[in-house]
Each structure stands twice: as structure tokens, then as C-alpha cells.
Amino acid sequence: xxxxxxxxxxxITALFFIWMLVASTYETxxxxxxxxxxxxxxVQFFFSVPIFQITMKHPETxxxxxxxxxxxxxxxxxxxxxxxxRRKVENSKILYEDYKKxxxxxxxxxxxxxxxxxxxxxxxxxxxxxxxxxxxxxxxRSVSIISVWILYWxxxxxxSLFEDxxxxxxxxxxxxxxxVYDAITNKVLKSAG
Numbered sequence: 001x002x003x004x005x006x007x008x009x010x011x012i013t014a015l016f017f018i019w020m021l022v023a024s025t026y027e028t029x030x031x032x033x034x035x036x037x038x039x040x041x042x043v044q045f046f047f048s049v050p051i052f053q054i055t056m057k058h059p060e061t062x063x064x065x066x067x068x069x070x071x072x073x074x075x076x077x078x079x080x081x082x083x084x085x086r087r088k089v090e091n092s093k094i095l096y097e098d099y100k101k102x103x104x105x106x107x108x109x110x111x112x113x114x115x116x117x118x119x120x121x122x123x124x125x126x127x128x129x130x131x132x133x134x135x136x137x138x139x140x141r142s143v144s145i146i147s148v149w150i151l152y153w154x155x156x157x158x159x160s161l162f163e164d165x166x167x168x169x170x171x172x173x174x175x176x177x178x179x180v181y182d183a184i185t186n187k188v189l190k191s192a193g
Contacts, residue, residue, distance in 0.1 A: 024155035029147045073150035
């Protein structure tokens with residue numbers, strides 16, 4: 001039989017893990033930090049694991065481990081920033097193409113309106129770089145999310161890996177369902193013709 005303390009420890013750790021995944025998803029460093037401190041205090045209080053005493057007895061080991069942990073987090077944050085900016089640029093490309101289509105329509109209507117002496121005011125952005133740069137975040141204004149990526153990189157990494165995997169899985173399911181609908185449509189068309 002498993003002692004109650006072990007079951008409670010597993011439950012508390014699982015809840016902490018899930019909570020940290022949520023906190024890193026929403027990229028809230030203050031909530032994540034407070035949660036981590038509360039978790040350590042719970043472990044020390046309920047399970048008599050002398051976490052703070054161990055930290056005081058072995059500061060070199062703790063500092064060295066923390067430095068390595070931060071190094072990995074910084075490397076992860078560079079990769080995560082690159083993925084983040086890349087996603088923003090891809091979204092901007094879609095919006096820019098829509099903008100150019102609308103702009104072309106406005107220009108055509110503006111020319112027609114000029115003939116009728118009606119004035120149209122519109123913004124003219126020449127290049128995609130000008131358009132995308134308006135919406136791209138700057139590192140100095142993104143300290144909060146970058147700090148979550150660095151300090152809680154294991155959770156951020158798990159969320160990033162499964163988020164993309166989940167999106168791909170959902171996309172494949174949607175494509176498979178569409179194929180079934182298309183097959184039904186084709187079958188009905190063949191039987192009618």
C-alpha cells in the first residue's frame with residue numbers, strides 16, 4: 001500500500017506541473033515565480049524535504065546548477081524568440097496580402113472618384129517590411145515573455161512542442177474529414193450524372 005504522503009506528493013507535484021504549464025502558456029513570470037516558491041514551501045512543510053537547508057549547505061552546487069539552467073534557458077529563449085517572430089511575420093504576410101488587395105481596390109475606386117471630384121484618403125505602405133515592422137514586437141518591450149522562456153524553459157518547451165504538434169494534428173484531422181465530404185460529394189455527382 002502506498003503511504004498517503006506519497007500520494008499527496010504525487011498529486012501536489014502533478015498539480016504544480018500542470019499549473020506551471022498553464023502559467024508558461026500565458027507567459028506570466030510573477031505568477032510562475034510565486035507558484036514555484038509556494039511549491040517548494042509545500043514540499044518542505046508537508047514532506048519534510050529540507051530544500052532550504054540543502055540550499056544553504058551547498059551554495060556552490062546550487063549556483064552552478066542554476067547557472068547551467070539559466071544558460072539552457074537563454075539558448076531556448078533565442079530559439080523561442082525566432083519562432084515567435086517567424087510566426088508573427090507569417091501572420092503579417094497574410095494580412096499584408098489582404099491589405100494590398102484592399103489597397104488596389106481603393107486605388108481603383110479613388111481613380112473613379114477623381115473623375116467625379118470625390119476625394120478618397122488612404123494609407124500607402126510601399127513594402128512588406130514597412131507593413132510587418134509596425135506589428136513586430138521588440139525585445140525591450142517583451143521582457144515578461146522572454147523571462148518566462150528563460151526561467152521556466154522546461155515548461156515553455158513542452159508547451160511549444162505540444163502546441164505545434166496539436167495544431168498539426170487538428171489540421172490533419174480537418175483535412176481527413178474534408179476528404180470524406182469531398183468523396184461523398186463526388187459519389188453523389190457520379191451517381192446523378
